[in-house]
Amino acid sequence: MCVDEKTYKNLIILIMKFLEEENCKASLQALERESKIFFNMNYFGETIINGDWEKAEKYLSAFTKPDDNTFSRKLFFGLQKQKYCEALLRYKL
Structure with missing residues (x-):
């Protein structure tokens, strides 16, 4: 499946919001480091x-x-x- 960069960033941000709401801090920080989208x-x-x-x-x-x-x-x-x-x-x- 091929997605454009904007869709990819929006998807990552949604996943980050979900992880934050679910209080999955370790996973959230790992995703932030790996994606380099949000500091x-x-x-x-x-x-x-x-x-x-x-x-x-x-x-x-x-x-x-x-x-x-x-x-x-x-x-x-x-x-x-x-x-x-x-x-x-x-x-x-």
Whole structure:
């Protein structure tokens, strides 16, 4: 079956809405990463607030790479800096 790009994107968005309504968070984030259609800023923010730097970096890297542009480089640098600072604090305690 051959579908055009707009229909494909609309179908993916509908599936994402369904997964969100059914509270299937892991599947939703996996589909977001794989399809690269929708960047969920709320999820990204939650991972940062919870201090889950690995998850945040993995999610971000599905959409952009540090070499893509200056903003991407700054985001990845900020994540690495926070991971380093937390590791340093744990080491001192």
